[in-house]
Amino acid sequence: MTRMLARLALSSYRWIGTAVYPLVWGYLAVRAAKGKEDSARRQERYGHASAPRPQGPLVWFHAASVGETTAIIPLINEVSRRGISVVLTTGTKTSARIVAERLGSRVIHQYVPLDFKPAVSRFLDYWEPDLAIIAESEIWPMTMMELGRRHIPQVLVNGRLSDRTFGRWRKRLWLADALFENLALVIAQSEADADRFRTLGALPVMVSGNLKVDTDAPPHDNQALKHYRQQIGGRKTWAGISTFEGEENAAGIVHRALKERTGLLTIIVPRHPERCDAIETMLTSKGLTVARRTRNDPITPETDILLGDTIGEMGLYLRLTEVAFVGRSLFAEGGQNPLEPAMLGCAILSGGNVQNFRDTYQMLAKNGSAKIIRDVEMLAKGVNYLLVNDEVRRRMIDAGLETVHEMRGALSATVRGLEPYINPLTVKARLLPRGDN
Numbered sequence: 001m002t003r004m005l006a007r008l009a010l011s012s013y014r015w016i017g018t019a020v021y022p023l024v025w026g027y028l029a030v031r032a033a034k035g036k037e038d039s040a041r042r043q044e045r046y047g048h049a050s051a052p053r054p055q056g057p058l059v060w061f062h063a064a065s066v067g068e069t070t071a072i073i074p075l076i077n078e079v080s081r082r083g084i085s086v087v088l089t090t091g092t093k094t095s096a097r098i099v100a101e102r103l104g105s106r107v108i109h110q111y112v113p114l115d116f117k118p119a120v121s122r123f124l125d126y127w128e129p130d131l132a133i134i135a136e137s138e139i140w141p142m143t144m145m146e147l148g149r150r151h152i153p154q155v156l157v158n159g160r161l162s163d164r165t166f167g168r169w170r171k172r173l174w175l176a177d178a179l180f181e182n183l184a185l186v187i188a189q190s191e192a193d194a195d196r197f198r199t200l201g202a203l204p205v206m207v208s209g210n211l212k213v214d215t216d217a218p219p220h221d222n223q224a225l226k227h228y229r230q231q232i233g234g235r236k237t238w239a240g241i242s243t244f245e246g247e248e249n250a251a252g253i254v255h256r257a258l259k260e261r262t263g264l265l266t267i268i269v270p271r272h273p274e275r276c277d278a279i280e281t282m283l284t285s286k287g288l289t290v291a292r293r294t295r296n297d298p299i300t301p302e303t304d305i306l307l308g309d310t311i312g313e314m315g316l317y318l319r320l321t322e323v324a325f326v327g328r329s330l331f332a333e334g335g336q337n338p339l340e341p342a343m344l345g346c347a348i349l350s351g352g353n354v355q356n357f358r359d360t361y362q363m364l365a366k367n368g369s370a371k372i373i374r375d376v377e378m379l380a381k382g383v384n385y386l387l388v389n390d391e392v393r394r395r396m397i398d399a400g401l402e403t404v405h406e407m408r409g410a411l412s413a414t415v416r417g418l419e420p421y422i423n424p425l426t427v428k429a430r431l432l433p434r435g436d437n
Contacts, residue, residue: 002005004137004172005175005262006174006175006178007178007179007373008093009175010145010175010178010179013141013142013244014117014142014145015182017115017116017117018116018117019140019280020116021114021116021117021118021119024046024116025113026087028042028045029233031390034049035093036054036092036093037093037433038093038096038111041111042172044110044111044113045112045113045114045117045179046113046114046118046120046122047060047113047118047119047120047121047122047123047124047126049110049116049123049126049127050110051110053087053126053128054085054108055131055432056084056085056132056428056429056432057084057085057428057429058084058085058086058087058106058127058128058129059079059084059085059087059129059130059131059132059133059284059422060086060087060088060089060127060129060131060132060133061075061076061079061086061087061088061089061107061133061134061135062088062089062096062132062133062135062138063090063095063135063136063137063138064090064091064092064095064112064135064138065091065092065094065095066092066094066095066161066311066312067073067337068095068097068135068136068138068222068295069088069090069095069098069099069125069135069160070098070102070160070212070215070218070376071135071136071210071211071215072133072135072157072158072160072211073102073103073212073215074109074214074215074411075133075157075211075411075414075415076088076103076106076416077103077106078411079422080106080107082422082425082426082429083378083429083432084108084422084425084426084429085108085112085261086107086108087107087108087109087112087127087129088103088107088108088109088110088264089109089110089112089113089307090109090111090112091111091112094110094311094312096109096309097312098312101312102164102219103354106122106379107347109238110123110235113143115140115141115142115143116143117142117146120142120146122401124146124147124150124152126351129151129152129424130152131153131154131421131422132147132152132153132154132155133154133155133157133418134154134155134156134157134233135156135157135158135160136156136157136158136160137159137160137161137162137165138155139179141179144179144182144183144363145179145182147182148182149224153183153184153185153421154182154183154184155183155185155186155187155417155418155421156183156186156187156197156202157186157187157211157414157418158187158189158208158210158211158212158255158410158414159186159187159188159189159193159197160188160189160190160193160356161193161196161197161200161223161276161310162334162355162356163356164334164355166196166199166200169200170199170200173199173201174199176200176201177200177201178201180197180201180202180204181201181203181410182202183202184421185204185205185206185417185418185421186202186204186206187205187206187207187208187414187417187418188205188206188208189207189208189209189211189359189410189414190207190209190210190359191207192358192359193207194206199417205384206413206417207413208409208410208413208414208417209408209409209413209415210336210339210360210406210407210410211409211410211411212339212410212412213339213404213407213410214410214411216305217340217343217344218314218315218318218340218343218344219315220313220315220316220319221313221316224313224316225316225319225320228299228306228316228320229246229320231298231299231300232299232320233264235263235264235265236262236263236264236265237264237265237266237267237320237321237322237323238254238264238266238267238321238322238323238324238325238383238387239266239267239268239318239320239321239323239324239325239346239388240266240268240269240325240327241267241308241314241317241318241324241325241326241327241336241341242268242269242271242327242328242336242337243268243269243270243271243325243327243328244270244271244327244328244331244332245275245331245332246330246331246332246352247327247328247330247331247332248268248270248279248282248283249282250266250330250331250376251266251325252264252282252283252286252288252305253297253376253380254266254376254379254380254383255288255304256286256287256288256306258380258383258384258387259304259382260435261329261384262384262388264387265299265303265304265305265306266304266305266306267305267306267308267317267320267321268305268306268307269282269308269314269317270307270308270309271327271336273308273309273310273311276292276307276309278353279307280292280307280354283304283305283307283327287437288304288305289302289303289304289305290303290304290305290307291303291305291306291307292307292309293306293307293308293310294309294310294312298364306320314340314343318341318344318346319344321347322345322347322386322393323346323347323349323383323386323387323393324341324347324348324349325348325349325350325379325383326338326341326345326349327351328353329351329352329353329354330350330351330353330375330376330379331351332353333352333353333355334353334355334356335350335351335353335354335356335357335361336357336358337357337360338350338357338360338361338364338370339360339404341400341405342369342370342400342402342403342404343401344362345397345400345401346395346397346400347369347371347386347392347396347397347400348364348369348370348371348396348400349370349371349372349373349379349382349383349386350370350371351368351372351373351374352372352373352374354372360407363406363407364399364400364403364404367399367400367403367406368395368396369396369397369400369402369403369415370396370400373395376405
């Protein structure tokens, strides 16, 4: 009965999607007008290719946004190194820019087709991938069904399920089972994630650890770093990164409380830079002087806040400090990934709402490299304590670097799990006449 119900639901999803498909252009046009879609490449969202398909075996990688893209870059390099062509889809303009900067011509980048049968079918008809590798938790019913219908193996790597996502699927186990059975393999970040995928009907499932630990530290503009360090001089700094609404105000409160005692410069890097105009207005209304990265404003002795209103420069901002508060954890739910500040030598502070990165925070906190704070007052005390206690700050930094080292190994574990799918493609690529791939 549940199997029949699942088939009915998925069939309805397919037909409703086909019916509304002609109207989607309006939705994409609005997104393009807001700068959220690349107008010049909008046809890719309908499954129309903008590049020729190379001969030989091809793997389709999909990563939703910047974080997922960055995490799978080492894996993409491993597949590409074997002579296998890669088409990589992402969903945002920012991630497309990251692909161009860090992978260049090693991959073919396309925007991911919308999860409607005409778009997905057109994409698969053209690219004919031998294998689909999806990052983290991207579950698109039509795409999964079409891949399954064509008997194209699909593997979820670096898989994780947040409390909220798992709760939603668990209420619809009959539907989850019908979808997750299409996955040839799930390679999960943790045992907890693995158990969740098994509950939802995925088999087989293995654990690799977090691929983000095996990535290189975030890059930076060396000239910009030197420039800012010269302007900052001997001032103490701390950063609030990946902040959400309410957390920038908290950072402003902390700054005002501490600046007279420490000569402090506060760095704020919101998760969504489009909010920066409103954030600047809020901070200046409190009497704080704001310098913005996009304006190339100088850091003067009077500057209170450096507002990091760019994307893809976290490596720059974190190299300007040794104390970082990781946002989406004090006034928002879920948390953000603390691995980048740990990699770049920062003592880490966070609010308690870190459900999406629970395992990572537990390891960092166990080793003494991350501290959880309850409120703004505790944040101010934590920042002050770390700024004035060099030895404590140094111990936390060293513990974070050690924790990252201990967590490494996800890439090799993932490659081992993929070998039954990748090795035949490697052989096929090597058998091609030279110059045909």
